[in-house]
Amino acid sequence: MKITKLTTYRVPPRWMLLKIETDEGIVGWGEPVIEGKARTVETAVQEFEPYLIGQDPRRINDLWQVMYRGGFYRGGAILMSAMAGIDQALWDIKGKALGVPVYELLGGLVRDRMKTYSWVGGDRPADVIEGIRTLREAGFDTFKMNGTEEFGIIDSAAAVDAAVGRIAEIRSAFGNEIEFGIDFHGRVAAPMAKVLLRALEPYRPLFVEEPVLAEQAEYYPRLAEMTSIPLAAGERMYSRFEFKNVFHAGGLSIVQPDLSHAGGITECVKIAAMAEAYDIALAPHCPLGPVALAACLQVDFVSHNAVLQEQSMGIHYNKGAEVLDYVTNKEDFHLENGYIKPLPKPGLGVEIDEKRVIEASKNAPDWRNPLWRHFDGSVAEW
Numbered sequence: 001m002k003i004t005k006l007t008t009y010r011v012p013p014r015w016m017l018l019k020i021e022t023d024e025g026i027v028g029w030g031e032p033v034i035e036g037k038a039r040t041v042e043t044a045v046q047e048f049e050p051y052l053i054g055q056d057p058r059r060i061n062d063l064w065q066v067m068y069r070g071g072f073y074r075g076g077a078i079l080m081s082a083m084a085g086i087d088q089a090l091w092d093i094k095g096k097a098l099g100v101p102v103y104e105l106l107g108g109l110v111r112d113r114m115k116t117y118s119w120v121g122g123d124r125p126a127d128v129i130e131g132i133r134t135l136r137e138a139g140f141d142t143f144k145m146n147g148t149e150e151f152g153i154i155d156s157a158a159a160v161d162a163a164v165g166r167i168a169e170i171r172s173a174f175g176n177e178i179e180f181g182i183d184f185h186g187r188v189a190a191p192m193a194k195v196l197l198r199a200l201e202p203y204r205p206l207f208v209e210e211p212v213l214a215e216q217a218e219y220y221p222r223l224a225e226m227t228s229i230p231l232a233a234g235e236r237m238y239s240r241f242e243f244k245n246v247f248h249a250g251g252l253s254i255v256q257p258d259l260s261h262a263g264g265i266t267e268c269v270k271i272a273a274m275a276e277a278y279d280i281a282l283a284p285h286c287p288l289g290p291v292a293l294a295a296c297l298q299v300d301f302v303s304h305n306a307v308l309q310e311q312s313m314g315i316h317y318n319k320g321a322e323v324l325d326y327v328t329n330k331e332d333f334h335l336e337n338g339y340i341k342p343l344p345k346p347g348l349g350v351e352i353d354e355k356r357v358i359e360a361s362k363n364a365p366d367w368r369n370p371l372w373r374h375f376d377g378s379v380a381e382w
């Protein structure tokens with residue numbers, strides 16, 4: 001079997017889908033994208049294409065190593081996201097060629113269903129109680145929200161009280177009937193992370209995500225020393241070589257590699273296994289589309305330490321399209337009480353409605369995240 005063509009489709013809300021065709025008519029789909037840099041990742045995919053055309057798509061490991069090592073420079077958000085989408089499509093092809101879901105190729109199921117969580121509250125956390133109430137009716141009991149708005153390197157008691165007050169409200173409204181993660185989203189600098197974590201302790205969030213920016217990873221063990229709240233990170237880490245340093249230094253209880261940013265299924269199953277060796281839980285990051293979610297689930301269903309799966313249905317970024325809009329077999333992402341069953345179809349288990357994708361790609365937005373500034377005019381982490 002040989003790869004004959006790669007086609008990228010940038011589509012609303014901010015995703016990019018990749019179709020890889022072969023000379024045997026089997027097609028694989030991937031979702032290579034960095035939110036806000038879709039065109040850059042598209043170019044990176046196109047730069048891999050000349051090597052990939054004519055290659056056997058079933059030699060996933062070799063193609064991965066060539067893409068990673070063959071160009072001298074390696075790693076980082078753009079290249080690893082381009083590789084991630086290509087890798088996902090190759091696994092899709094291999095599973096379809098053998099007539100089995102990818103999880104069968106990775107040793108089979110370790111669980112019968114995977115727990116997911118839903119976002120509430122938006123960029124500036126608001127109406128969280130209402131959002132939780134609505135999603136609880138849909139059967140969810142685990143949620144994630146942003147912890148703060150703009151937050152200064154050193155900020156006020158009022159800003160801390162606003163952040164903590166929202167969380168206190170949740171616990172008083174729902175008690176321990178629900179769980180929630182708080183995403184600091186890298187908005188909180190190390191000095192204030194300590195202050196916020198201490199103030200949040202009584203409300204026992206399930207985890208705090210990106211307690212500091214990924215480039216401040218040396219604070220993870222120090223913060224972990226001063227809080228019982230499990231710390232989570234990973235969406236801005238792009239290979240097992242980055243995760244290695246964090247595993248060695250300690251501090252994270254949960255890692256959240258993004259299947260569309262961290263080299264794809266081939267790389268993320270290795271990250272999952274490394275995490276298990278350190279007794280660290282896996283909760284793949286996925287604020288993206290259906291192919292990314294399907295790739296996450298393939299890893300979840302073969303990873304003993306997978307505990308939670310992010311899915312972006314209803315997330316505040318999905319303006320103009322939702323996760324299942326480009327999928328023909330919507331029922332395959334069957335959510336019941338917040339759990340998803342293994343996708344039964346060969347490959348990644350998701351059937352893309354290509355007509356819909358082509359149509360949508362005609363109005364692809366150039367999504368950008370907002371640029372936030374503090375009152376004094378300086379740039380604020382979004």
Ligand SMILES: O=C(O)C(=O)C[C@@H](O)[C@H](O)CO
Pocket residue numbers: 035183185235285286287310369
């Ligand atoms: O889902 C999450 O945990 C996020 O932090 C969302 C963020 O990753 C945006 O997708 C960036 O554009």
Ligand SMILES: [Mg+2]
Pocket residue numbers: 183185209210235
């Ligand atoms: Mg996050």
